[in-house]
Amino acid sequence: MLPPIFHHYPQSPIAEKIRITFGIMGMEWQSVQIPRIPPKPLLMPLTGGYRRTPVLQLGADIFCDSQTIAWQLGLQNSNAPAYQLSNKSLELILGSFGEAILFSLSVRVVLTTSMGKAPEEFIKDRGSLYFEPGWTVEEMKNSLPSILLQLQAAFDLINHHLLENGPFINGDIPSYSDAVVQHCVWFLCGRWEGGIDFIKPFDAVCKQREAIASLGHGISHDISAEQALETATKNIPNAPMGINCKFTGGLRRGQQVKIRPNGRTSDPDVIGALRYLDETVIIIDYEHEETGQVAIHFPVLGYQISAL
Numbered sequence: 165m166l167p168p169i170f171h172h173y174p175q176s177p178i179a180e181k182i183r184i185t186f187g188i189m190g191m192e193w194q195s196v197q198i199p200r201i202p203p204k205p206l207l208m209p210l211t212g213g214y215r216r217t218p219v220l221q222l223g224a225d226i227f228c229d230s231q232t233i234a235w236q237l238g239l240q241n242s243n244a245p246a247y248q249l250s251n252k253s254l255e256l257i258l259g260s261f262g263e264a265i266l267f268s269l270s271v272r273v274v275l276t277t278s279m280g281k282a283p284e285e286f287i288k289d290r291g292s293l294y295f296e297p298g299w300t301v302e303e304m305k306n307s308l309p310s311i312l313l314q315l316q317a318a319f320d321l322i323n324h325h326l327l328e329n330g331p332f333i334n335g336d337i338p339s340y341s342d343a344v345v346q347h348c349v350w351f352l353c354g355r356w357e358g359g360i361d362f363i364k365p366f367d368a369v370c371k372q373r374e375a376i377a378s379l380g381h382g383i384s385h386d387i388s389a390e391q392a393l394e395t396a397t398k399n400i401p402n403a404p405m406g407i408n409c410k411f412t413g414g415l416r417r418g419q420q421v422k423i424r425p426n427g428r429t430s431d432p433d434v435i436g437a438l439r440y441l442d443e444t445v446i447i448i449d450y451e452h453e454e455t456g457q458v459a460i461h462f463p464v465l466g467y468q469i470s471a472l
């Protein structure tokens with residue numbers, strides 16, 4: 165089987181979390197570069213309009229959101245170091261802390277301190293994804309000290325854990341949860357001039373940073389977005405079908421559903437026919453003239469799912 169196709173761009177911190185995971189797992193992957201801001205005309209036929217980064221593709225199965233991607237990578241290679249000694253569910257529970265706390269505070273620091281420096285179009289686009297509707301520059305700048313206090317608290321907890329149990333989150337073996345911490349360190353140090361000084365007091369986090377950096381990003385081969393679309397056309401989805409959980413929210417197989425990230429963001433709705441639902445994953449069937457039929461996988465956690 166060909167290595168998974170990863171749709172991303174180099175500056176994306178969430179994509180960096182998965183690139184680090186490829187490195188920890190020593191995995192081979194195919195790399196497709198996508199634009200940093202919409203339009204993304206060669207990605208949308210695969211994702212049904214989901215515009216965020218990154219996206220993983222296995223034939224005609226499309227995995228949106230780093231949580232489903234991480235889970236899928238664990239299934240692909242269950243003996244890989246990223247998951248071997250640790251409990252995969254616990255890794256993903258830490259992943260939720262990573263996104264809801266660590267990443268959301270980090271992105272706020274990076275965007276707020278980039279205001280007036282980064283292109284206005286970029287700040288406007290990202291503000292519509294990560295800030296409350298109607299946000300103002302003044303409000304963001306005023307709240308920065310409080311955001312930094314929270315970020316310091318989060319890193320302090322992680323640092324204490326690493327001092328007692330390190331060098332990695334799970335002890336001697338690196339795992340996905342190290343990527344969960346370190347993509348934020350990478351983001352803060354690379355995109356905020358105060359980042360390196362802010363992280364410096366957290367000794368164990370700095371040691372973890374060096375160890376993770378030395379593992380690299382696995383082995384990648386560049387392919388074009390057109391090749392990725394062609395791969396989808398030539399394959400049929402492998403995803404399971406059916407409803408496999410006790411509480412279904414009233415959803416039925418085959419029904420048209422609407423999926424969007426939590427929050428009042430500018431993300432578009434993704435609409436498709438419900439193919440599969442269990443406690444953690446929802447999969448929809450979606451068809452586009454450039455791809456034929458694809459199955460799009462989303463995590464349940466973090467998304468608003470409703471019948472049309």
Ligand SMILES: N[C@@H](CCC(=O)N[C@@H](CS)C(=O)NCC(=O)O)C(=O)O
Nearest residue numbers: 176177178200215216217229230231
């Ligand atoms: N919950 C998503 C969040 C992804 C996310 O917000 N990614 C950022 C890039 S790091 C993004 O999509 N930015 C807008 C874009 O790339 O168009 C995940 O874990 O994958």
